[in-house]
Amino acid sequence: MKKRHVGLVAAAAALALTITGCSAGGSSDTPAENTNLSVALSVNGALGDQGFFDDAETGMVELKKLGHNTTTLQADINNPAQWKSNLESLSTGKWDIAVAGTWQMVDPLTAIAAKFPKQKYLIFDAIVEAPNVASITYAQNEGSYLAGVLAATAATDTANFPLSSGSKTIGLVGGMDIPVINDFLAGFKAGAEAVDPSVNVLVSYVGAFNDSAKGYDQAMGMYNQGADVVFQVAGGSGIGVLQAAKDANKYAIGVDSNQNALQPGHILASMEKRIGNSIVLAVQSAQDGTLEWGKTVTYGLANDGVGLNYADNDNIVPDSVIKIVDGFKKQVIDGSVTVPTAF
Structure with a gap:
């Protein structure tokens, strides 16, 4: 029998991200341990690409199953002004964590993170150096x-x-x-x-x-x-x-x-690039108070963050x-x- 991919979610305990001081909904208070969070994803395009964006959305679906409050905002893939507007709309304190991804969101998020310093952000597949942003990259x-x-x-x-x-x-x-x-x-x-x-x-x-x-x-x-x-x-x-x-x-x-x-x-x-799984792990780390804001975590072959899937x-x-x-x-x-x- 061929080897099949085992998701990161199943190994979350072994792969938890390092973190400190997660703030809830724009507040400086730290959420109680195991308190479910509100998490919003701003996609700089539309779902249905059968790849990058859809994989990120699998993480949001899993988070909802785990009891977190989630939403996803889509956008025109050729409309950077809309990407920025959507992310700003998630930065007013309603959401504990606003999530975005790809190199195209680095400049918008850099500006928005400075404008909303109490809001917590997660960016995947790119790095934003800001004290209220946790970054995820993949090898x-x-x-x-x-x-x-x-x-x-x-x-x-x-x-x-x-x-x-x-x-x-x-x-x-x-x-x-x-x-x-x-x-x-x-x-x-x-x-x-x-x-x-x-x-x-x-x-x-x-x-x-x-x-x-x-x-x-x-x-x-x-x-x-x-x-x-x-x-x-x-x-x-x-x-x-x-x-x-x-x-x-x-x-x-x-x-x-x-x-x-x-x-x-x-x-x-x-x-x-197991994007959905990495988003889940980051939120779980934020939930237990171990996500380190202002830092970057890289997923590679050693921690099963990337790899070949031979299924189907x-x-x-x-x-x-x-x-x-x-x-x-x-x-x-x-x-x-x-x-x-x-x-």
């Missing part, structure tokens, strides 16, 4: 290292991966040419090189995270150049990459959440290959391999 380079190992293995092992031509060519389609996406790329290339230094890695950028048609075209171009596997790190644009894998009868790797079932038989795995992929990755990938994972965790980063 996407480490997770992408495993994606590179898997992609290179699939591109060189035609016996176990019959849709592969053995071309030793793989690709990565990124949303934008920005540091966080290039951090995925740095890890992905390193993982591929660890398997076979002669593997060719094609790279392109959509220029947006919501253009699935362009994502499709760029991935199809890579498949036409001989790529056997394409890793999508393009948000909503990456849905087109996964469709291209099916149409080209090749392989892809999903990102952020488990996207394997979107194109069964063609998605080898999904490199998850039609069992197209044999256990023998999963064991190989896990061997590379252990090398990163024990420090014998240091994965390069774009930061």
